[in-house]
Amino acid sequence: MDYLRELEGKRVHDHLLYKKSMMMSKLCERRVWVPGPIIVGAGPSGLAVAACLKQKGVPSLIIERSSCIAPLWQFKTYDRLRLHLPKHFCELPFMSFPSNFPTYPTKQQFVAYLEAYAKKFDIRPVFNETVETAEFDDLYGFWRVRTRGSKAVEGTCEYACQWLIVATGENAEAYVPEFEGMRDFVGPIMHTSCYRSGEPFHGKRVLVVGCGNSGMEVCLDLSNYNAQPSIVVRDSVHVLPQEMLGSSTFGLSMWLLKWFPIRIADQFLLLMSRIKLGNTAQLGLIRPKVGPLELKSLTGKTPVLDVGTLAKIKSGNVKVCRGIKRLTSHAVEFVDGQVDNFDAIILATGYRSNAPSWLKESNMFSKEDGFPRRPFPNGWKGESGLYAVGFTKRGLLGSSMDAKNIAVDIASHWKAEAKQFMAFTCSPLPHYSKQDERDHAQMKEEKKRKICTTK
Numbered sequence: 294m295d296y297l298r299e300l301e302g303k304r305v306h307d308h309l310l311y312k313k314s315m316m317m318s319k320l321c322e323r324r325v326w327v328p329g330p331i332i333v334g335a336g337p338s339g340l341a342v343a344a345c346l347k348q349k350g351v352p353s354l355i356i357e358r359s360s361c362i363a364p365l366w367q368f369k370t371y372d373r374l375r376l377h378l379p380k381h382f383c384e385l386p387f388m389s390f391p392s393n394f395p396t397y398p399t400k401q402q403f404v405a406y407l408e409a410y411a412k413k414f415d416i417r418p419v420f421n422e423t424v425e426t427a428e429f430d431d432l433y434g435f436w437r438v439r440t441r442g443s444k445a446v447e448g449t450c451e452y453a454c455q456w457l458i459v460a461t462g463e464n465a466e467a468y469v470p471e472f473e474g475m476r477d478f479v480g481p482i483m484h485t486s487c488y489r490s491g492e493p494f495h496g497k498r499v500l501v502v503g504c505g506n507s508g509m510e511v512c513l514d515l516s517n518y519n520a521q522p523s524i525v526v527r528d529s530v531h532v533l534p535q536e537m538l539g540s541s542t543f544g545l546s547m548w549l550l551k552w553f554p555i556r557i558a559d560q561f562l563l564l565m566s567r568i569k570l571g572n573t574a575q576l577g578l579i580r581p582k583v584g585p586l587e588l589k590s591l592t593g594k595t596p597v598l599d600v601g602t603l604a605k606i607k608s609g610n611v612k613v614c615r616g617i618k619r620l621t622s623h624a625v626e627f628v629d630g631q632v633d634n635f636d637a638i639i640l641a642t643g644y645r646s647n648a649p650s651w652l653k654e655s656n657m658f659s660k661e662d663g664f665p666r667r668p669f670p671n672g673w674k675g676e677s678g679l680y681a682v683g684f685t686k687r688g689l690l691g692s693s694m695d696a697k698n699i700a701v702d703i704a705s706h707w708k709a710e711a712k713q714f715m716a717f718t719c720s721p722l723p724h725y726s727k728q729d730e731r732d733h734a735q736m737k738e739e740k741k742r743k744i745c746t747t748k
């Protein structure tokens with residue numbers, strides 16, 4: 294805690310500077326010391342970890358780039374979206390869904406639940422600030438988190454904290470692949486994050502690229518609005534019914550895994566799917582060689598839970614196409630040589646983590662995919678007070694597990710150090726001049742020399 298004593302001296306020194314800077318224009322840079330952890334992202338994962346920390350008496354600060362909680366659900370999802378999994382698998386720690394909500398709540402209900410959750414735990418994120426960089430300061434032993442405000446909150450801010458929790462999610466940025474001739478196509482090309490409903494596509498020929506849960510559901514929606522959807526199925530895919538034997542397929546899978554080896558559980562799921570859905574390969578949806586649960590545990594690839602699209606494929610209302618070779622002004626050429634005309638293209642091509650773009654660290658997070666390197670269930674903890682919540686590829690259940698682990702871990706340190714940290718609550722972060730840093734380095738050197746000579 295040496296650096297805290299040093300900071301205290303510097304804080305007194307910089308107090309006038311801070312006051313002055315606060316009085317200056319909105320564009321002025323602010324510096325804020327945060328006594329507890331900083332959580333980046335106010336999605337379900339960020340809220341869950343803030344609530345778990347609060348339950349343990351640890352204050353935290355959430356920084357969110359958007360203007361509200363859970364913007365992915367509020368602004369980037371289609372109207373007909375419901376939770377894909379039954380509600381009791383999606384609840385956050387310490388608060389169940391209302392009993393009058395259906396098994397699969399609508400997105401509006403889910404957002405209402407999250408708002409009630411934030412209210413219950415008095416979670417008040419800082420909105421409209423995007424974290425541009427976060428870096429561990431080796432010299433002083435804390436994280437420096439630099440943000441830039443959006444139009445509503447102009448200027449930059451530097452926060453400092455001892456613990457940093459990455460809650461920016463697996464779906465931070467829409468992934469848009471490049472296709473040959475993409476610029477030649479005259480119709481609209483949009484990502485599913487911009488798709489709301491099939492209404493504007495009435496009577497139009499629409500190509501949906503990607504056959505995950507979103508792609509399949511968008512096809513169903515388009516068909517319900519009397520569009521003519523086709524879906525690109527490039528790879529093999531497991532489609533399972535959403536319910537089996539009167540229970541959710543997800544719940545049944547969890548139960549099977551408790552009692553049977555993964556391969557037996559997979560065989561059972563595949564048999565039930567065959568009985569309920571028939572041979573999906575005949576529809577152009579070839580199953581992978583590895584079973585759905587094993588594939589999920591090996592690669593994180595989620596099976597598609599059918600909500601009605603398969604029936605549309607069987608009836609010919611949704612057409613299955615192979616991978617895209619190139620686009621032309623009004624048509625798409627597929628790898629099997631088929632060419633079809635389309636009015637619009639919707640990319641259900643998923644999302645990417647954005648952690649590598651702002652987190653200046655490469656031990657815990659992979660620069661390639663922006664996920665923690667350590668596999669589940671150990672990916673939540675890094676070094677120097679760095680944590681990750683919501684990167685397990687296990688949905689909200691995974692977020693809750695991470696959130697609880699993180700809170701227990703931080704609380705154990707917090708209790709020991711709380712007294713000293715509370716002295717810094719809401720205090721401005723001192724600014725260190727190059728001279729300060731040189732002095733500090735010199736002090737450290739002298740200390741080292743002394744230790745060596747006494748030895």
Ligand SMILES: Cc1cc2nc3c(=O)[nH]c(=O)nc-3n(C[C@H](O)[C@H](O)[C@H](O)COP(=O)(O)OP(=O)(O)OC[C@H]3O[C@@H](n4cnc5c(N)ncnc54)[C@H](O)[C@@H]3O)c2cc1C
Nearest residue numbers: 334336337338357358376377378423424461462683688689
């Ligand atoms: C269509 C869809 C349906 C899903 N359905 C289910 C389901 O039924 N059940 C289930 O368990 N899971 C489901 N999931 C998966 C997952 O549970 C959700 O994606 C969930 O929103 C993840 O929460 P999160 O907080 O980790 O990430 P997000 O909800 O993406 O939240 C991350 C937050 O970080 C913010 N952020 C990102 N970068 C920055 C930055 N640099 N600075 C500041 N803020 C930043 C974002 O604005 C965002 O608010 C679904 C996902 C999708 C896309």
